Amino acid sequence: MHIDVNSAFLSWTAxxxxxxxxxxxxxxxxxxxxxxxxxxxxxxxxxxxxAKKVGIITGEPLFSARKKCPSLNIYPPNHELYNDMSxxxxxxxxKYSPDIEVYSIDECFIDYTKVKxxxxxEISFAHxxxxxxxxxxxxxxxxxxGNNKLCAKxxxxxxxxxxVHTLYNHEIKEKMHPLPINHLIGIGRKSSEKLIKLGxxxxxxxxxxxxxxxxxxxxxxxxxxxxxAKGIDNSEVISDSGxxxxxxxxxxxxxxxxxxxxxxxxxxxxxxxxxxSLRKQKRYAYVIAIIxxxxxxHSYSHQTKLINATNNTKEIYETAKxxxxxxxxxxxxxxxxxxxxxxxxxxxxxxSLFESVEHKELESGLESVVDELNFKxxxxxxxxxSLHSSKREQK
DNA sequence: TCTGGGGTCCTAGGACCC
DNA sequence: TCTGGGGTCCTAGGACCC
Numbered sequence: 001m002h003i004d005v006n007s008a009f010l011s012w013t014a015x016x017x018x019x020x021x022x023x024x025x026x027x028x029x030x031x032x033x034x035x036x037x038x039x040x041x042x043x044x045x046x047x048x049x050x051a052k053k054v055g056i057i058t059g060e061p062l063f064s065a066r067k068k069c070p071s072l073n074i075y076p077p078n079h080e081l082y083n084d085m086s087x088x089x090x091x092x093x094x095k096y097s098p099d100i101e102v103y104s105i106d107e108c109f110i111d112y113t114k115v116k117x118x119x120x121x122e123i124s125f126a127h128x129x130x131x132x133x134x135x136x137x138x139x140x141x142x143x144x145x146g147n148n149k150l151c152a153k154x155x156x157x158x159x160x161x162x163x164v165h166t167l168y169n170h171e172i173k174e175k176m177h178p179l180p181i182n183h184l185i186g187i188g189r190k191s192s193e194k195l196i197k198l199g200x201x202x203x204x205x206x207x208x209x210x211x212x213x214x215x216x217x218x219x220x221x222x223x224x225x226x227x228x229a230k231g232i233d234n235s236e237v238i239s240d241s242g243x244x245x246x247x248x249x250x251x252x253x254x255x256x257x258x259x260x261x262x263x264x265x266x267x268x269x270x271x272x273x274x275x276x277s278l279r280k281q282k283r284y285a286y287v288i289a290i291i292x293x294x295x296x297x298h299s300y301s302h303q304t305k306l307i308n309a310t311n312n313t314k315e316i317y318e319t320a321k322x323x324x325x326x327x328x329x330x331x332x333x334x335x336x337x338x339x340x341x342x343x344x345x346x347x348x349x350x351x352s353l354f355e356s357v358e359h360k361e362l363e364s365g366l367e368s369v370v371d372e373l374n375f376k377x378x379x380x381x382x383x384x385x386s387l388h389s390s391k392r393e394q395k
Numbered sequence: 396t397c398t399g400g401g402g403t404c405c406t407a408g409g410a411c412c413c
Numbered sequence: 414t415c416t417g418g419g420g421t422c423c424t425a426g427g428a429c430c431c
Contacts, residue, residue, distance in 0.1 A: 008431095035399060037397085040396085040398085040399090041400090042397070042398080042399090043397085043399055045399075045400095058431095059398085059399085060397090061397040061398045062397080062398095063396065063397045063398085064397070064398085077399095103430090103431080104402090104430080104431040106431080107431075185429090186428095187429090188428060188429045188430080189429090190427085190429085191428080220405085221405080244401090244402070244403090245402085245403075246401095246402075246403090247401080247402090248400085248401060249400085249401085250400060250401080251399090251400085252398095252399065252400085287423095289424095297398075299426085299427095300425080300426085301424090301425065301426080302425085303423090303424065305422095305423070305424090335399090335400095337400085337401095339401095
């Protein structure tokens with residue numbers, strides 16, 4: 001069973017506005033959730049059904065969405081609210097099954113086979129939880145049911161909102177094969193274009209392909225995507241998938257950066273966030289990467305693997321700065337990102353000949369005290385002087 | 396005032412080892 | 414009278430998902 005919130009960010013904002021005494025429901029008007037254009041964050045993050053009907057799509061610039069609908073209402077995102085709504089939904093669902101795989105902020109899978117004895121027929125159960133979410137939390141979801149995760153997820157998208165759909169194995173031919181190729185999970189823009197050029201337009205077309213022929217164009221992926229088209233998927237529902245393999249923090253800056261000093265300031269603040277969250281999870285990173293996007297929208301990255309994993313702000317910052325110096329080609333920069341990868345739960349510190357252990361321990365001790373104070377008294381009682389002054393300069 | 400941010404997985408090519 | 418084969422690890426880039 002796959003559960004997916006209809007237009008999540010927009011629905012959640014709609015509920016919030018109504019709770020605060022708002023008079024009308026933005027789900028029924030030409031509305032989108034969109035970033036701040038003056039900060040160059042101006043894209044559509046979620047759209048209402050009426051907005052969808054005039055051709056507005058997620059990810060497109062607000063500029064172009066407004067051309068399609070001049071009276072469009074744009075609401076800012078509120079990620080704190082979204083996390084809260086998301087948690088409430090997953091908490092509600094956990095009442096029924098501990099085996100929930102959280103797939104994203106607004107989606108999850110439930111292995112219903114494991115609880116079917118308790119709750120009976122899956123279709124009536126799907127209606128029950130769908131309605132319970134609507135009645136207690138105020139937003140609607142779609143529920144898809146299938147013999148595996150792939151089919152359940154494809155079923156969720158059949159028609160929206162507030163619907164339950166099935167895609168059992170015996171329904172694949174009739175319900176899934178006529179769909180255009182890009183409705184298949186795993187076939188994105190690039191692969192659709194390639195397949196359509198080859199005359200493969202529907203999921204059914206792909207399911208009939210000869211893997212040997214297709215491997216000329218898709219290498220090892222050919223077998224995999226033909227299986228998807230046949231509705232074959234053996235992946236398990238994994239509850240508490242828990243810890244991520246890497247974490248990243250990136251930002252598009254309101255204006256292009258042209259000096260090292262400006263970029264260093266951004267890197268410092270990105271690293272500060274990342275290292276704090278790594279320490280909160282008591283984890284350490286082996287790989288540090290810097291990601292840049294220039295004014296032509298060209299992205300590039302540079303990474304390094306450390307001898308010893310770390311969650312020390314200063315060490316990560318110095319490394320990220322060095323990576324930046326090594327890779328920057330002097331083109332004005334639009335986006336700066338830092339990524340920490342190969343995360344581990346503990347470190348076996350290998351002491352190099354030249355470093356002082358005492359100094360390291362002192363430093364990480366200081367950082368945990370700062371983390372604790374920030375946690376106790378609000379997120380930024382204690383900040384680096386450099387971060388503080390950079391904010392003032394901007395004002 | 397055109398184009399976000401956070402993830403996962405795969406591939407190609409190079410370095411290195413035996 | 415020139416240059417194998419198999420394997421691992423690492424990096425950069427890209428496709429895809431939300």
